[in-house]
Amino acid sequence: MSISKSTPPRIRRSPEASRENILIAAERLLVGQGPQSLRLADVAKEAGVANATVLHHFGTIDGVQAALMEKMIAELVSGLMAMDVPDDPRAARAAAIQNLFDAFETKGAARLAAWLELTDESRRLRTVREAVQTVIRLKIGAEEADEARLEDAILVSVILAIGVGLFGPTLSELLGKPRGRARAAALRLLETGLEEAARKAGH
Amino acid sequence: MSISKSTPPRIRRSPEASRENILIAAERLLVGQGPQSLRLADVAKEAGVANATVLHHFGTIDGVQAALMEKMIAELVSGLMAMDVPDDPRAARAAAIQNLFDAFETKGAARLAAWLELTDESRRLRTVREAVQTVIRLKIGAEEADEARLEDAILVSVILAIGVGLFGPTLSELLGKPRGRARAAALRLLETGLEEAARKAGH
DNA sequence: GCAGTTACTGACAAAAATGTCGATAAGCAA
DNA sequence: TTGCTTATCGACATTTTTGTCAGTAACTGC
Numbered sequence: 001m002s003i004s005k006s007t008p009p010r011i012r013r014s015p016e017a018s019r020e021n022i023l024i025a026a027e028r029l030l031v032g033q034g035p036q037s038l039r040l041a042d043v044a045k046e047a048g049v050a051n052a053t054v055l056h057h058f059g060t061i062d063g064v065q066a067a068l069m070e071k072m073i074a075e076l077v078s079g080l081m082a083m084d085v086p087d088d089p090r091a092a093r094a095a096a097i098q099n100l101f102d103a104f105e106t107k108g109a110a111r112l113a114a115w116l117e118l119t120d121e122s123r124r125l126r127t128v129r130e131a132v133q134t135v136i137r138l139k140i141g142a143e144e145a146d147e148a149r150l151e152d153a154i155l156v157s158v159i160l161a162i163g164v165g166l167f168g169p170t171l172s173e174l175l176g177k178p179r180g181r182a183r184a185a186a187l188r189l190l191e192t193g194l195e196e197a198a199r200k201a202g203h
Numbered sequence: 204m205s206i207s208k209s210t211p212p213r214i215r216r217s218p219e220a221s222r223e224n225i226l227i228a229a230e231r232l233l234v235g236q237g238p239q240s241l242r243l244a245d246v247a248k249e250a251g252v253a254n255a256t257v258l259h260h261f262g263t264i265d266g267v268q269a270a271l272m273e274k275m276i277a278e279l280v281s282g283l284m285a286m287d288v289p290d291d292p293r294a295a296r297a298a299a300i301q302n303l304f305d306a307f308e309t310k311g312a313a314r315l316a317a318w319l320e321l322t323d324e325s326r327r328l329r330t331v332r333e334a335v336q337t338v339i340r341l342k343i344g345a346e347e348a349d350e351a352r353l354e355d356a357i358l359v360s361v362i363l364a365i366g367v368g369l370f371g372p373t374l375s376e377l378l379g380k381p382r383g384r385a386r387a388a389a390l391r392l393l394e395t396g397l398e399e400a401a402r403k404a405g406h
Numbered sequence: 407g408c409a410g411t412t413a414c415t416g417a418c419a420a421a422a423a424t425g426t427c428g429a430t431a432a433g434c435a436a
Numbered sequence: 437t438t439g440c441t442t443a444t445c446g447a448c449a450t451t452t453t454t455g456t457c458a459g460t461a462a463c464t465g466c
Contacts, residue, residue: 010445012431012433039424055424060425061423132378153388154378155384155388159367167316170320170325177354181355196395213415215461217413242453258456
């Protein structure tokens with residue numbers, strides 16, 4: 001009979017599945033505890049593998065971080081792009097704004113943006129810019145959107161969407177409000193603001 | 204004659220001045236390069252002292268970080284509180300908003316807020332909350348500000364102020380706008396939004 | 407001057423984090 | 437089964453970062 005010396009059977013994944021497993025664990029850590037939690041041992045433990053396994057797939061711990069950025073940015077961008085557009089211009093604007101807020105609310109996308117900003121990796125938001133611009137032109141109905149007012153409103157919308165995603169819960173709570181309050185208030189403000197901008201811009 | 208063996212004369216400061224010197228250096232690093240730059244050697248080098256000197260005054264590197272938080276939060280709060288209030292309610296609201304944006308624009312206060320949020324130190328924003336509430340009640344003229352609309356407008360203002368301070372420059376640039384554009388646009392949006400909120404709330 | 411206090415420092419020790427390497431075993435193909 | 441590839445791992449080596457300590461020198465009060 002075999003005694004204590006038995007080691008638990010190894011899990012052997014495909015390289016893709018293994019990378020995915022590690023990245024998901026890293027994302028969980030990042031969203032839950034911030035960038036400082038992305039240490040080799042932490043990531044490996046969270047993913048349930050040995051330190052060496054992480055390095056086998058990503059080379060260095062910076063490699064993990066870089067790959068995680070790519071992944072999260074890609075998800076953010078696809079979230080920004082994926083929406084259907086009502087025909088009515090006004091409804092389309094509202095839907096686009098909703099979509100914007102959704103994109104920065106889920107999966108810590110706003111935290112990613114803040115992280116990139118804080119660590120001077122903000123150039124990586126360039127990809128996001130293109131998505132946002134596409135959304136602007138295609139979805140909000142601003143093909144001729146060189147009108148200053150409308151573009152400004154959009155700029156503010158993006159900032160507010162990220163801000164609500166990042167600070168909304170905390171600030172709502174600190175000010176003694178229910179958690180979703182910030183989002184609702186921001187949407188209301190933007191609705192009137194955007195409509196007015198669109199009106200003045202002649203749409 | 205004395206040759207090469209001479210060491211440069213030591214600078215000897217008062218404990219307070221020395222702590223201040225180190226904290227200022229740390230703040231420079233934090234604002235310029237993000238949280239990951241707060242390493243003992245980095246801080247010491249930036250401050251122009253030996254590693255051991257930093258530890259002599261703060262015990263550990265975490266002590267430096269904690270003291271820096273206190274300092275930056277205190278400055279942020281005093282920045283929030285320091286303003287004079289026009290008599291006219293409408294002008295007072297505008298001034299308060301301006302002040303809010305100023306407070307989160309200078310000295311990386313918005314970056315501090317983001318850092319606190321990312322690292323789950325957001326409870327430390329509690330002090331800020333009280334300042335914001337004071338400003339709200341005293342300066343915006345909302346003593347009876349349990350009106351939902353007005354309070355919501357204020358909540359959004361805070362989020363937008365931080366968001367502009369944090370992301371304004373980068374996003375303006377990414378979207379092909381001059382740097383100060385985000386702030387101007389946000390102020391314009393808030394002006395109409397706040398006025399409307401105040402009107403509907405019956406002020 | 408002189409003595410006492412302490413801010414300051416370099417050299418060293420300790421701890422923590424990253425990265426290397428050979429061995430192992432899981433899967434696959436023949 | 438047999439052999440090959442390689443994902444996985446523990447043990448170890450390296451690097452980085454933090455913290456300790458005893459000595460030095462700048463200031464203060466006498």
